[in-house]
Amino acid sequence: MLTHLHTLSGHQNPIYALSDGLDPNTFYSAGNDKGVVEWSLERMAFVKVLVPVQSSVYALHRFENLLFIAQRSGVITVFDTVENVIRATLSFHKRAVFDLKTIAHKQELISTGEDGNVAVWSLKDYSLLYNFNVINDTLRVIAVSNDETEVALGCKDGVIRIYNSSDFAFQRQFTGHKMPVTSLQYAPMGTFLVSGGRDAQLKFWNLPGYELQNQVGAHMFSIYGIAFHPSAPYFATCSQDKSIKLWSSEDLKLYKILSLEKRTEGHFHSINKLMWSKDGRYLISTGDDRQVMIWRFQS
Structure with missing residues (x-):
């Protein structure tokens, strides 16, 4: 179902972030290096350093032709991937920014991170529209529901907090994990939210009520990424x-383990991020070993 196809090298330090490109054969990676790297899936090769940055990059997020680059310094760089220019530099967070998401129908960007604050930015003029404090500690991840009506925040205290996207009014919270929430994703079918934590657990929350549906001891250590296939x-x-x-996103059956310990190809250090290509043909993974690995998917 997943077989190793290619390993891309070139980063000199741990990699924390991946993003797809406007071109379906292009994707981006970034981390402790001083730049965002563009890669070609068509040629399985390095293309270029897309844009230099001043500090480590913890998150990348693309919306249309804009690539948002979240840095350890708290700065968010807005880069136009068509014109190849920096459109704006967003400054509000005083500490590292860990995640970014967009609410397309409102033309808004949401950011959060180590300072425990959420900032809401206009995609029209990049102004800061709104900000609020959630906790006095790290907010690691953001997930936006499929209909864009709700925003879920995964917090260091193990709690998942839900906000209404129309006015960011607080809706509910529930203890998701015994340790920090490190990954969060709404299922494409719109029936549940799945969370992963430093406690190595996956938990599945029924929608719309967020009742705990199931939980799985999925890994040995922190779960840093959850990625649903775009069509399967x-x-x-x-x-x-x-x-x-x-x-399986239907019955939670485990189909495949990719790990050096299982005598498959794999990473030799922490895996920090993974994503699917737009067409679902490839899974892309990266982490502290500075490698970007491409896996071919066949159902």
Whole structure:
């Protein structure tokens, strides 16, 4: 179902972030290096350093032709991938920014990170529209519901907090994990939210009420990524335990483990991020070993 196709090297330090490109054959990676790198899936090769940055990059997020680059310094760089220019520099967070998401119908960008604050930015003129404090500690991840009506925040205290996207009014909270929430994703079918934590657990929350539906001891250490296949009923997870796992999104059956310990190809250090190509043909993973690995998917 997943077989190793290619390993891309070139980064000199750990990699924390991936993003797809406007071109379906292009994707981006970034981390402790001083630049965002563009890669070609068509040629399985390095293309160029897209844009230099001043500090480590913890998140990348693309919306249309704009690539948002979240940095350890708290700065968010807005880069136009068509014109190849920096459109704006967003400054509000005083500490590292860990995640970025857009609410397309409102033309808004949401950011959060180590300062425990959420900032809401206009995609029209890049102004700061609104900000609020959630906790006095790290907010690691953001997930936006499929209909864009709700925003879920995964917090260091193990709590998942839900806000209404129309006015960011608080709606509910529930204890998701015994340790920090490190990954969060709404299922494409719109029936549940899945969370992963430093406690190595995956938890599945029914929608719309967010009742705990199921939980799985999925990994040995922190779960850093959850990615649903764009068309097939599967999702992948990655972990600090250096493994990637492929699951059924219908019955949560475990189909595949990719790990050096299981004598497959794999990463030799923490896997920090993974994503699917737009056409679902490839899974892309990266982490502390400075490698970007491409896996071919066949159902």
